[in-house]
Amino acid sequence: MTNVFADDCLAGGTYLVTGASSGIGRATALLIAACGGRVIGSGRDEGRLAGLKDALPGTGHVVSAQALRDADTVTDWVKGLVEAHGPLSGVFHGAGVELIKPARMTRQSDLDNVLAGSLYAGFGIARAVSQKNTMVDAGSVVLMSSVAGATGQVGMTAYSAAKAAVEGLVRSLSCELAARAIRVNAIAAGAVETAMHARLTRGSGEAATAEYARSHLLGFGAADDVANAAVFLLSGASRWITGSVMAVDGGYMVR
Numbered sequence: 001m002t003n004v005f006a007d008d009c010l011a012g013g014t015y016l017v018t019g020a021s022s023g024i025g026r027a028t029a030l031l032i033a034a035c036g037g038r039v040i041g042s043g044r045d046e047g048r049l050a051g052l053k054d055a056l057p058g059t060g061h062v063v064s065a066q067a068l069r070d071a072d073t074v075t076d077w078v079k080g081l082v083e084a085h086g087p088l089s090g091v092f093h094g095a096g097v098e099l100i101k102p103a104r105m106t107r108q109s110d111l112d113n114v115l116a117g118s119l120y121a122g123f124g125i126a127r128a129v130s131q132k133n134t135m136v137d138a139g140s141v142v143l144m145s146s147v148a149g150a151t152g153q154v155g156m157t158a159y160s161a162a163k164a165a166v167e168g169l170v171r172s173l174s175c176e177l178a179a180r181a182i183r184v185n186a187i188a189a190g191a192v193e194t195a196m197h198a199r200l201t202r203g204s205g206e207a208a209t210a211e212y213a214r215s216h217l218l219g220f221g222a223a224d225d226v227a228n229a230a231v232f233l234l235s236g237a238s239r240w241i242t243g244s245v246m247a248v249d250g251g252y253m254v255r
């Protein structure tokens, strides 16, 4: 029997990682490379992308600075990457922005901003990998969701709506791509200590942040905790898992 947990379990594959310039996406890109995969890392900040490229173990990795705005341009961008670098074995879609704003103050421009990076870009990726020769058969697509996709919180209407929509996309896309044995899954993360988390908790006092940590049975997570789950879902170890939303939340949602 093949050991799907071997050090080189992603060797020979090319993996597109969005949000690779920071946090969870960066940690996932580093772990993919450590498992032998070739990374196409994407984000908006060219300086941080260059830093990622230098940090990735192995050779052949590339970075592509791209602001993800709408499904059509994202589809074209992914197809361009495939023309240049070959078909993808997997995609980890980590790009996304947070928003804490009550519904009464949330404008169309806020919705556009929150939905662009996560849902519209996710849809553009979905369209691209649905087309011939863009993703290899038995490939894997992993999209970042959040506990906010299934739970409610004051000020999170737009963000929650975006992540719930991502989970809906995952369920139907998994049905469409199953004929090619391509798997599609989401990760619903709890609070993970990244730049996004720092921005979200910046205004909270020490007591409120401690209470927020306690709402997770295992406290706040680290980017590597999510990267480990992402690489599992990208690898052959999860070959019988599709259409699922995996909670990686330190026990937040059982409470």
Ligand SMILES: NC(=O)c1ccc[n+]([C@@H]2O[C@H](COP(=O)([O-])OP(=O)(O)OC[C@H]3O[C@@H](n4cnc5c(N)ncnc54)[C@H](OP(=O)(O)O)[C@@H]3O)[C@@H](O)[C@H]2O)c1
Binding pocket: 018, 019, 020, 021, 022, 023, 024, 025, 042, 043, 044, 045, 046, 048, 066, 067, 068, 069, 093, 094, 095, 096, 097, 098, 116, 117, 118, 144, 145, 146, 147, 188, 189, 190, 191, 192, 193, 194, 195, 196, 197
């Ligand atoms: N941290 C948490 O507690 C947490 C919890 C649940 C879910 N999540 C989700 O996990 C994912 C990663 O979050 P993180 O904590 O790692 O955040 P982060 O450190 O702020 O990183 C976000 C990444 O997304 C990229 N990005 C955002 N909007 C983009 C756009 N429109 N086009 C292209 N790239 C864009 C950023 O690029 P640049 O920096 O280069 O601009 C950055 O690489 C997000 O989808 C987030 O919603 C996070």
